[in-house]
Amino acid sequence: MTFSLELINCDGSTSAIVAATACTVPVSILTSAPFNLTWGSSVYAKVIATNKYGDSPISTQGNGAVILSYPSAPLNLTEVLSVRTATTLGL
Numbered sequence: 001m002t003f004s005l006e007l008i009n010c011d012g013s014t015s016a017i018v019a020a021t022a023c024t025v026p027v028s029i030l031t032s033a034p035f036n037l038t039w040g041s042s043v044y045a046k047v048i049a050t051n052k053y054g055d056s057p058i059s060t061q062g063n064g065a066v067i068l069s070y071p072s073a074p075l076n077l078t079e080v081l082s083v084r085t086a087t088t089l090g091l
Contacts, residue, residue: 001061003046004034012050027067041067 010023017023030037037043043065049056083090 001044003044003061006035027069030067037067039067039069043067 006025006029009025009029010017012018029035030043031039042063044061044063046061047059077091080090
């Protein structure tokens with residue numbers, strides 16, 4: 001398994017990330033280079049903590065997410081009354 005650094009959204013030298021004690025990596029980053037994960041892939045991560053004494057050893061890998069996509073709600077639907085039945089809508 002290959003791991004790549006993500007320092008745009010999870011750069012621990014950024015005061016906002018330090019204050020939040022967390023970061024979020026957008027799916028668009030994970031599905032593009034260098035990660036190239038596909039929909040349904042498990043996301044594995046390792047962490048290096050840094051403080052005034054330096055960097056910690058790299059953590060063991062963890063698996064905390066799966067890349068999933070849910071379809072957006074349909075927009076601008078118009079019912080076609082001529083195809084409506086007692087149990088369905090005509091869309």
